[in-house]
Amino acid sequence: MTFFRRIFSARPVFLTAAALLATLPVAAQQKNAPEPPRGPDRSAAYYHYSLAHMYEELAINQGRTDYATQAIEEYKLALNADSDSAQLQNGLADLYLKLGRVREAVSVAQEQVKKNPDDVEAHNILGKIYLRSLGDGTPNNQSQQMLQLALTEYKAIVRLKPDSVEDHLLLGQLYALNHENDKAEGELKTAQKLDGTSEEVILAMVRLYGEQNQYDRIAQLINALPITDRTARMEYSLGLTYDQLKKPKEAAAAYQRSLDIDNDNLDAQRGLASALLLDGQFDAALKQYQDIVTAEPQDAQSYIRISEIQRRQGHYDEALTTLKKAKTLVTDSLELSYNEALLYDSLGRFDDAVATLTKLLGDTAHADGNYTDGEKNNRGLFLDRLGIVLKEQGKTAQAVDAYRQIIALGGDNVSRGYMGEVDAYRDNHEWAKMTAAAAEAAKALPKDKSVQMVYAGTLADTGKVDEAITIAKAQLGGDDDRDTRMQLAQMYIRLKRWKDADEQLSQVEGITSRNEDKIYLYFSRGTLAERQKLFDQAEIEFRKVLTLDPNNAATLNYLGYMLADRGQKVNEALDMVRKAVELDPQNGAYLDSLGWAYFKSGQYTLAEEYLLKAKDRISTDPTVYDHLGELYLQTGKLKQAVTWWERSMKEYKMALAPDADPADQAKVQKKLDSARVKLARATPSRTSALQDK
Incomplete structure (x- = not known):
């Protein structure tokens, strides 16, 4: 039996490469080879290839460079025996690659490609080398060169292996890296046709569409797959996509399916909790966050979210306790401090809220006044909330100062700051300053249609109707100028020009699809x-809104108040307004609506609680004081009823014409006069009291 037949016989021989090498005759281990024959000597080539393979194994297993050198020499001897062998050429290139001798690997593989352009293995080796070079931290120009070389190789590979999912996937990713999105999509779609449920292919398409902000296409892509074929990562990606599309209900469903597949994924659970919170499902969100902190007790972010839910549910003391727990885990969280300020505001601890926000602004201030875009957005948010709290305290000048600081941030913050300033003066009935601030904003931002419309609105409210409408109409950019027409319609509604308002809304209806x-x-x-x-028609329209968005706080408040005020469907109305307050617990108008709904349902203690909260937040609204008057009359506190109706009439006299319906004023005046008469009758005169003595 010859030597090779003994090595590779059918009978298994369990020898290591070292042991096998030891069995070779001494002459067989010598490096020097005879002159190659004129034609291929395949037996000699096979012999040296076998030695090369054994030395390669020893080099890899034992980390010995001498074996690596020997393996290379044996490959070269094998190639001397059979220089046209693609297997030998590619084997040597692959060995060079394993040893990190990249330049030599490239040289050998390129030589083979020149000999045989259709040698897919040689292209594979070159492709792998160029792919590795992309991520090695080389300068941009070299990276771009490597990218082009990699593209060339993988284009050749998919030509030679058209049914390879992995290679179409890689080529698609390379095209995406080269910003050739159409070609990238084409390769990924080819890969998808070959394997329609491949997780790697689907997620690569998700990344491609995500980089282009094409979130609708991501949703379509994943939803096209049967649910049973989706992986946990696919569902998680779908949840993230619905987050971007601001569809929390759909996001929650996707995250839940991801968890059903992989219930240990805390990222998916956090996504589910966040989506439930955004969807107003507070109890369900709270449970998820509580499960998260049970699994990961150091998760300060989840404690902050738990506190937010407790605050929005009105459990203020619990929310404060939870925030204190979060503080033990993290000391420099901007979000924690901001939520603490919101909590103090909810508790009516306005000074504490102001102090917290002021400290937050101080801690994040830069001496040179230069901020990144993200820092500007944060400061704008903090200053805006500070302005709101200061307005609630009646500190208009300080609130305006906060809004002026927002304006100074520049960019998108400018219009936000001006609008805050206008609202601050409006809330304090400083009409001249309100109009002046709106005029300044309009001059500073002549191309900002929303700002121009606010200025027009202030003019209309203060009686300069013709000038207001001229400015508003000048903002119209054609029949498809939807937003401007909507704002113009709102102006007409405030002016009680019903026909003009309906005309604008009708034009908008024809160009509304989203x-x-x-x-x-x-x-x-x-x-x-x-x-x-x-009212019946109004209810139909409001319910259309709630069909599309069940958590639309403004609509829940408006419809709930309208129904409660008329004594219709009071229990449903109460549920609607209660939900609106949960969604926006600092909104004074919503608090007033909730107080009034409780009054209409006969729950006077709760009515008083929420009406007083509303009074603290919108202290210039005559309707709130009217409601307090009704409450105290009903509960037998006549003197207090008179006090609040007097305050209501005072606010009516200071209000703008669109906000002071003469019929409403007349009703309050009538109630006030009647209450005064009753109070006079119930209070004995001083003379009568002396005669009684």
């Missing part, structure tokens, strides 16, 4: 109908 736009349209139609006392 659900987000339909919501605003239906809400405006509901407002128009309610202001004309067409």
Whole structure:
């Protein structure tokens, strides 16, 4: 039996490479080879290849460079025996690659490609080398060169292996890296046709569409797969996509399916908890966050979210306790401090809220006044909340100062700051300053249609109607100028020009297709109908909104208040307004609506609690004081009723014309006069009291 037959016989021989090498004759281990024959000597080539393979194994297993050198020499001897062998050429190139001798690997593989352009293995080796070079931290120009070389190789590979999912996937990713998105999509779609449920292919397409902000396409891509074929990562990606599309209900469902597949994924559970919170499912969100902190007790972010839910559910003391727990885990969280300020505001601890926000602004201030875009956004948010709290305290000048600081941040913050300033003066009934601030904003931002419309609105409110409408109409950019027409319709509603308002809304209706736009349209139609006392029609329009967005706080408040005020469907109305307050617990108008709904349902203690909270937040609203008067009359506190109706009339006299319906004023005046008479009758005169003595 010859030597090779003994080595590779059918009978298994369990020898290591070292042991096998030891069995070779001494002459066989010598490096020097005879002159190669004129033609291929395949037996000699096979012999040296076998030795090369054994030395390669020894080099890898034992980390010995001498064996690596010997393996290379044996490959070269094998190639001397059979220089046209693609297997030998590629084997040597691959060995060079394993040893980190990249330049030599490239040289050998390129030589083989020149000999045989269709040698897929040689292209594979070159492709792997160039791929590795992309991530080695080389300068950009070299990276770009490596990218082009890698593209060349993988284009050749997919030509030679058209049914390879992995190679189409890699080529698609390379095209994406080269910003050739159409070609990238084409390769990934080819890979998807070859394997429609490949997780790697689907996620690569998700990344491609995500980089282009094409979130609708991601949703379509994953939803096209049967649920049973989706992996946990696919569902997680779908949840993230719905987050971007601001569809929390759909996001929650996707995250839940991801967890059903992999229930140990805390990232998916955090996504589910966040989506539930955004969807207003507070109890369900709270449970998820509580499960998260049980699994990961050091997760300060989840404690902050738990505190937020407790605050929004009105459990203020619990929320404060939870925040204190979060503080033990993290000391420099901007979000924690901001939520603490919101909590103090909810508790009516306005000074504490101001102090917390002021400290937050101080801690994040830069002496040179230079901020990144992210820092500007944060400061704008903090200053805006500070302005709101200061307005609630009646500190208008300080609130305006906060809004001026927002303006100084520049960019998108400018219009936000001006609008805050206008609202601060409006809330304090400083009409001249309100109009002046709006005029300044309009001059500073002449191309900002929203700012121009706010200025027009202030002019209309203060009686300069013709000038206001001229400015507003000048903002129209054509029949498709949807947003401007909506704002113009709102102006007409405040001016009680019902026909003009309806005309604008009708034009908008013809160019409205997105659900987000339909919501605003239906809400405006509901407002128009309610202001004309067409309550049934108003209810139809408001319910259209809630069909599209069950958590639309403004609509829940408006419809709930309208129903409660008329004594209709009071329990449902109470649920609606309660939900609106949960969604926006610092909104004074919503608090007033909730107090009034409790009053209408006969729950006077709760009515008083929420009406007083509303009074603290919107202290210039005559309606709140009217409601307090009704409450105290009903509960037998006549003197207090008189006090609040007197305050209501005072606010009516200071209000703008669109906010002071003469019929409403007349009703309050009548109630006040009647209460005064009753109070006079119930209070004995001083003379009578002396005669009684």
